[in-house]
Amino acid sequence: SQQGEEDPQALSIQEGENATMNCSYKTSINNLQWYRQNSGRGLVHLILIRSNEREKHSGRLRVTLDTSKKSSSLLITASRAADTASYFCATDEWGFQKLVFGTGTRLLVSP
Template sequence: SQQGEEDPQALSIQEGENATMNCSYKTSINNLQWYRQNSGRGLVHLILIRSNEREKHSGRLRVTLDTSKKSSSLLITASRAADTASYFCATLSGNTGKLIFGQGTTLQVKP
């Protein structure tokens, strides 16, 4: 079953613009993570935000978490062509140890 729903499914912007992707989930979580995937292969972990955190930064990435709305957003500032990829949110719940992934947002950054 899919926990996360991501919005938009696809996003196309110009280099230098900001990109915002949203993720909604259904059950209570321990943490929420964002991953990036190039060319349909392995995913790379970008950032993790715990359920008791509201905002986190890493370089040009900013993640917010609203547990009351069961939603998160990923902001990439000053985007670059190299940011072109698919971005997935994933949630960790309970003691299962497994991440449940959303369907992803495909980001295209035009040079």
């Protein structure tokens, strides 16, 4: 897998269902962040989880981090049509300032 590679690449669900997206990475990280991007638009920060944290919640979002497996998951509960977007994980490493983005998961939530 590439650094910050998400799967699935695309996910299609019905409103009210839960959506789970996964992210894998290769290096040791300081933080892992999830961003959302509506088609052709900017990146909206959703949540940051630190390397010493295992789970974090924000509203309908739940993020887990398993540093032993170098993976993270983003769960969106009770999805809405407005959640339709691409979701990216981004990692940063100690000593580096840049974020390394994954390939993204395109989520389609149908009414």
